[in-house]
Amino acid sequence: MSIVKTYKAQQFDLSALNGISDQTLEMHFKLYEGYVTNTNTLTEKIAEFLADGKVDQEEMPAYSELTRRLGFEYNGMVLHEYYFGNMKKGSTATDPENNSSFRRLAEASFGSYEIWKADFMSVGKMRGVGWAVCNQDPEGQRLSNHWITLHEVGNVAGFVPALVMDVWEHAYLLDYKPADRPKYIEAFFSNIDWAAVEGRLVQTAQARTAATEGQ
Numbered sequence: 001m002s003i004v005k006t007y008k009a010q011q012f013d014l015s016a017l018n019g020i021s022d023q024t025l026e027m028h029f030k031l032y033e034g035y036v037t038n039t040n041t042l043t044e045k046i047a048e049f050l051a052d053g054k055v056d057q058e059e060m061p062a063y064s065e066l067t068r069r070l071g072f073e074y075n076g077m078v079l080h081e082y083y084f085g086n087m088k089k090g091s092t093a094t095d096p097e098n099n100s101s102f103r104r105l106a107e108a109s110f111g112s113y114e115i116w117k118a119d120f121m122s123v124g125k126m127r128g129v130g131w132a133v134c135n136q137d138p139e140g141q142r143l144s145n146h147w148i149t150l151h152e153v154g155n156v157a158g159f160v161p162a163l164v165m166d167v168w169e170h171a172y173l174l175d176y177k178p179a180d181r182p183k184y185i186e187a188f189f190s191n192i193d194w195a196a197v198e199g200r201l202v203q204t205a206q207a208r209t210a211a212t213e214g215q
């Protein structure tokens with residue numbers, strides 16, 4: 001059976017970020033590698049149970065536990081890919097450009113970009129281990145910010161993650177004190193690749209398709 005995912009940390013050129021050390025990134029990539037490995041291993045083990053075409057009663061407890069863990073590992077892998085993918089080194093823009101799709105959608109969804117940002121940053125400051133995610137509803141295109149507990153509780157099915165911020169402790173504890181999570185969040189904003197965020201938006205994708213069709 002083919003593997004589900006391959007480790008692709010080499011795609012992310014993320015050394016020398018502002019306020020997020022290379023050691024932190026190294027640790028992050030190591031954890032991400034674990035999620036990729038575990039996603040593949042769990043998928044394989046679940047397939048073994050199903051090799052005879054059914055899950056027997058006595059297999060049910062082990063099968064259930066592996067399947068529950070699959071949600072954790074899978075989302076841990078995918079969210080890290082979104083997180084790495086929406087940062088870049090050498091970023092000079094803390095906020096999206098005035099005429100950008102993201103800013104317009106944030107204004108339409110929240111009243112102003114500043115309110116969107118206050119919401120997203122506040123989600124990131126929530127106590128607990130997890131993620132702050134700005135999702136886009138593919139139907140209607142509205143943006144909404146969400147707290148994800150661990151990796152798998154709170155994801156909205158079918159929504160498109162536009163901006164993803166890791167707020168597990170490993171994301172900032174080497175660089176900041178536990179109480180200084182807000183400083184990490186400020187640093188995160190100074191590394192955002194807004195072009196990558198824009199590229200994830202449904203509106204951008206539709207405009208791209210329309211432009212291609214119009215050629």
Ligand SMILES: [Fe+2]
Pocket residue numbers: 028031080166168170171
């Ligand atoms: Fe992480």
